[in-house]
Amino acid sequence: MSNLKIANHNPGRKLFSSKIATVVVWVTTVIWTIPTLGLLVTSFKADKDILNEPWWVSLFNPHFTLSSYKSVFFGGDTESLSNGVLPYFVNSIVITLPATIFPIVIATMAAYALAWIRFRGSDFIFFFIFALQIVPLQMSLIPLLLLFTGGAHIGSVTVFPALGIAGDFAGIWLPHTMFALPLAIYLLHNFIASLPRDLMEAAHVDGANHFKVFRMIVLPLAVPGIAAIAIFQFLWVWNDLLVALTFASGTEEVAPINSKLASLVGQYGSGYTQLSAGAFITIAVPLIVFFSLQRYFVRGLLAGSVK
Amino acid sequence: MSDFLSVNIPKFTSVFSAIGMFFIVLAVLFAIAGRANGKKARPIALVIFLAPALILLLAGLIIPAIRTFLFSFMNPDSNAWVGFDNYKWMTEDPNVKSIMVNTILWILVVPIFTAALGLLLAIMLDRIKHESIPKSLLFMPMAISFVGASIIFKFVYEYSEPGEAQIGLLSSIVDFLGGTPKDWMLSKPLNTFLLMIIYVWTQMGFGMVILSAAIKAVPADIVEASALDGASGWRLFRNITFPMIKGTFIVVLATGVVGALKVFDIVRTMTGGNFSTNVLANEMYSQVFVQFDQGKGSALAIVLFLLVTPILIYNIRSLRMERSHS
Numbered sequence: 107m108s109n110l111k112i113a114n115h116n117p118g119r120k121l122f123s124s125k126i127a128t129v130v131v132w133v134t135t136v137i138w139t140i141p142t143l144g145l146l147v148t149s150f151k152a153d154k155d156i157l158n159e160p161w162w163v164s165l166f167n168p169h170f171t172l173s174s175y176k177s178v179f180f181g182g183d184t185e186s187l188s189n190g191v192l193p194y195f196v197n198s199i200v201i202t203l204p205a206t207i208f209p210i211v212i213a214t215m216a217a218y219a220l221a222w223i224r225f226r227g228s229d230f231i232f233f234f235i236f237a238l239q240i241v242p243l244q245m246s247l248i249p250l251l252l253l254f255t256g257g258a259h260i261g262s263v264t265v266f267p268a269l270g271i272a273g274d275f276a277g278i279w280l281p282h283t284m285f286a287l288p289l290a291i292y293l294l295h296n297f298i299a300s301l302p303r304d305l306m307e308a309a310h311v312d313g314a315n316h317f318k319v320f321r322m323i324v325l326p327l328a329v330p331g332i333a334a335i336a337i338f339q340f341l342w343v344w345n346d347l348l349v350a351l352t353f354a355s356g357t358e359e360v361a362p363i364n365s366k367l368a369s370l371v372g373q374y375g376s377g378y379t380q381l382s383a384g385a386f387i388t389i390a391v392p393l394i395v396f397f398s399l400q401r402y403f404v405r406g407l408l409a410g411s412v413k
Numbered sequence: 414m415s416d417f418l419s420v421n422i423p424k425f426t427s428v429f430s431a432i433g434m435f436f437i438v439l440a441v442l443f444a445i446a447g448r449a450n451g452k453k454a455r456p457i458a459l460v461i462f463l464a465p466a467l468i469l470l471l472a473g474l475i476i477p478a479i480r481t482f483l484f485s486f487m488n489p490d491s492n493a494w495v496g497f498d499n500y501k502w503m504t505e506d507p508n509v510k511s512i513m514v515n516t517i518l519w520i521l522v523v524p525i526f527t528a529a530l531g532l533l534l535a536i537m538l539d540r541i542k543h544e545s546i547p548k549s550l551l552f553m554p555m556a557i558s559f560v561g562a563s564i565i566f567k568f569v570y571e572y573s574e575p576g577e578a579q580i581g582l583l584s585s586i587v588d589f590l591g592g593t594p595k596d597w598m599l600s601k602p603l604n605t606f607l608l609m610i611i612y613v614w615t616q617m618g619f620g621m622v623i624l625s626a627a628i629k630a631v632p633a634d635i636v637e638a639s640a641l642d643g644a645s646g647w648r649l650f651r652n653i654t655f656p657m658i659k660g661t662f663i664v665v666l667a668t669g670v671v672g673a674l675k676v677f678d679i680v681r682t683m684t685g686g687n688f689s690t691n692v693l694a695n696e697m698y699s700q701v702f703v704q705f706d707q708g709k710g711s712a713l714a715i716v717l718f719l720l721v722t723p724i725l726i727y728n729i730r731s732l733r734m735e736r737s738h739s
Contacts, residue, residue, distance in 0.1 A: 127540035134534060135547040138554070138614065144582060145565045157573070160580045193420065200424045204431050211439070216466035223459050231467075237729055238474055240671050240721050244697050244714040246477035248484060248707050253472070275427060284473025287466055316458035317447040345558030347678040348698070368560045368682050371567065385564040389557045396556035400549060403556075407619065408626050 149174055149382035156378045174383035187370070191384055194363040198344060198391075200275055201354075201362050205282035205343045210336050212283065213290035214298070214328065218320050220291070221299035222306055232295065238288040247352050250281060254353070273355045281353055282343050290335055293409050297331030298324060334406030337399050341392050363388050478718075484711035491707045499712035508691070515605055516693045519676060520720070522606070524669025526613050531620025531665060536650070538621070539628050548625070552618035559615065559678030566611045567683065570597045601689040608690060611679050616672060620665040627661040628654065660731075667724050674720055693717055 147161040150170040159167070181190030220232050254277050301324065309319045325332075350365040367388050370380055396403060442461055449457045484491045485499055503509045534551065538544045554562060571581030572594055579585045584594035598604050631654055639653050655662075677694040680686055686695045693713055701710035 124540045124542075127537035128542075131534060131537050131541055131544075131547050135550050138551050138617075140582070141565045141569050141614070142554070142557075144568055148568055157580060158578055160578060160582075160585060161568075162582075192417070196421050196424060200428050203428055204435075207432055208435060211435070212465045212469065215462045219459055219462035223455065223462065225455075225459055231463075233729060233732070235466075235470065236732060237725055238470065240725055240728065241474065241478065242675050242694070242714065242717045242721060244675070244694060244717050245481050246474050247714075248701055248711060249477035249480035250473060252480075253477075275424075276431070279431070281473065284469045287470055288474070291466060315447055315454055316462070317443045320462070321443075341556055345561075347558070347560055347681070351698070352702070364558050364560050367564065368678070371560075371564065371682050381564055382568070385561050389561040392556040392558070393553070396553060397549070400552075404622055404626075408623060 145382055145385060148378075149386045151379075151382075153379045156382070174379040175387070178380050178383040179387060187380055187384075189358060191363055191366060191387060193358045194361055194366040195387065197354075197358075197360055198362040198364070201278050201282075201350075201360075202340055202343045204275075204279045205286075206336055206340045208279060209283040209286035209290055210332060210339060213287055213294050213335075214325070214332060215320070216287070216291050217294035217298045218316075218324055220295055222319075222324075223316060235288050235291050239292060241288075243285055243348060246285075247348075250284075251352060254280075273353075273360060275360060278349065278353045278360065281349055282346070285349070286339050286342070290339065293335050293406070294328070294331060296409060298328055301327055330402070330405065331409065333399075334402045334409060337395060337403050338406045341395065344392055481711045481714050484707050485715045487708050487711075489704075489706040489708050491711075495708060499708045502709060503712060503716070509696070511689055512691045512693060512696050515689070515691060516674065516720075518605060519609065519612075519673040519692060520670050523609050523612055523616075523673040523676075524666045526609075527616050527669045528620050528662060528665040530613070530617050532624050532662065534617075534621045535624035535628055538625050548622070552622055554615040555618045557615060559611075559676075560682050562611050562615050563679050563682035566607075566614070570607060572596045572598075598684055598690075599688050604684065604688055605690050608679050608683055611683070612673065612676060616669065619668070624658060624661055624665060627658040631657045667727070671721055671724060674717060693720075 144161050147165060148156060150172070151159075151161070151164055152169070152171050152173060155164065155169070164170075177190070178187065179190050179192055179195075181188050181192070216235075220228055220235075305323055306319060309323055314322070344362075345364060346362075347365055347368055350362050351368075354360045354362065354365065356365065356369060363384075367381075367384050370377060370384060446457050446461045486494055486496060488495050503513075538548055541547075557565070568580070569582045570584075571579075572584050573579050573581075579588055579594055581594075581597075583597060587594045597607055635657075636649070636653060639649055644652060675694050676692055677698060680690055680692050680695045681698070684690045686692070686699060693716065697710050697713040697717065700706045700713060
């Protein structure tokens with residue numbers, strides 16, 4: 107706030123005049139928003155109009171229809187999407203909920219242990235997990251898929267049976283949970299380690315054990331941090347393509363909507379209604395989450411990046 | 414409708430039973446382990462809290478990474494050693510050369526644009542009234558998947574044969590300016606840069622938001638004092654503001670490098686890696702799941718890992734410094 111005051115009272119501080127800044131910011135905002143607007147308008151056009159008339163012309167010559175949405179959502183005419191995207195939409199929800207809840211709970215527990223249970227090697231483990239954050243997913247895809255389909259062997263001895271969860275929902279929840287842990291543990295550790303020490307000590311003096319401290323003190327106080335990271339993880343899983351392509355077959359039974367959408371791109375011409383309405387259905391959920399929970403979203407972002 | 418229900422109700426019951434089981438197991442573990450007293454209480458608590466995460470990291474990341482390293486010295490089916498053949502293939506194959514060139518272009522161009530544009534907008538946002546509306550609109554693409562963003566830009570980059578209406582914004586603008594629109598996705602090397610625009614479009618908001626927060630966190634009295642000393646405009650920014658947000662700026666750059674290195678969805682959706690737009694992460698996927706060559710795929714994954722190690726080391730160093738200060 108005081109920052110703002112100085113800026114107003116002291117024109118010498120300004121790198122850009124506020125007029126230039128206003129113009130540049132708003133022009134950029136318009137440029138940034140136009141592509142999405144174009145998709146939105148296109149998705150409300152009738153199939154035959156999409157290729158004949160640019161969307162910005164249609165804005166002034168409106169004859170919009172919901173037919174694309176109806177056929178894309180519930181299925182109908184076209185072969186590539188006979189049952190619509192609804193099954194894939196359901197799959198996305200079915201994949202995303204556990205793939206958000208599992209890693210967040212496991213990461214919160216681990217973060218608590220690393221922050222508040224003293225033991226030798228605690229620092230080393232923390233640094234190691236921190237380092238794992240940017241190791242590319244690609245490093246684990248092949249062996250993990252082999253583990254799910256064939257189990258693990260040393261020589262001819264089976265040390266781990268085939269899980270038989272490849273192509274099953276569990277086979278997607280598990281990799282998402284594993285891959286989410288390093289970042290989630292790191293962010294939650296920052297958050298949980300900053301809780302007041304006195305509070306923990308007082309609870310222990312009163313005879314509470316770690317489980318009680320975790321449930322009664324840490325969890326309630328960590329809710330804002332957990333919410334922020336959960337939103338992140340939710341968006342990450344919903345928007346993921348690589349894990350879905352690797353661990354879910356492209357079928358209606360398990361494939362999420364984002365990977366179905368990617369597979370629709372190959373089709374030209376008549377595919378355009380499907381593509382525009384399908385894309386909008388896919389991005390609607392993240393956009394709703396984003397706009398309604400933006401405050402938490404930004405907080406989660408800042409927790410990870412600004413000291 | 415009844416079809417729909419009969420297919421989807423089991424899906425939802427499986428979700429809720431999985432989540433329910435998860436919490437029941439946790440509750441039982443907490444209840445049993447919570448009864449331990451005395452000397453054993455702490456180690457037991459430690460195991461319950463930390464072991465699930467460590468086991469998952471071990472099984473999901475660490476052991477697979479080691480196996481990927483071993484696979485990179487093996488044949489396509491990972492059952493015979495081939496020495497350095499997969500790496501030799503990388504240095505010899507002309508396709509791989511173009512992939513490397515593209516990947517390096519991505520990690521040079523994308524982070525710089527994302528960070529510079531983000532910084533510029535963050536500075537300007539600090540100057541205007543009603544910043545929250547443009548801020549959230551500029552930030553919005555971050556919530557959209559790369560696949561969704563690619564489709565959005567597929568319509569922007571759409572090209573029609575001469576004589577037909579140009580429904581793509583880019584073609585129309587070029588047409589309007591007197592140029593000749595072309596099939597943008599086929600025109601190299603422009604197509605790679607057009608793909609980069611999609612990435613910058615989605616990720617710029619990230620840089621903008623965290624740089625904006627960093628700028629606001631610069632203490633007002635420092636700015637005031639240097640303004641009184643006569644510093645202004647560019648000099649004030651260069652000597653006072655920028656040094657104070659440099660750490661954040663580097664974070665944005667590093668995030669950009671890691672992200673650009675792993676870019677997969679955009680290339681896969683827009684061109685499938687064709688027309689000289691291929692990159693490492695996409696080629697890795699193609700080698701494994703299209704060519705069924707786990708050896709070459711693993712070797713490409715290792716290269717990807719080697720390229721992020723400098724950032725990994727930098728991150729660990731700065732975390733160490735941060736911790737030793739506190």
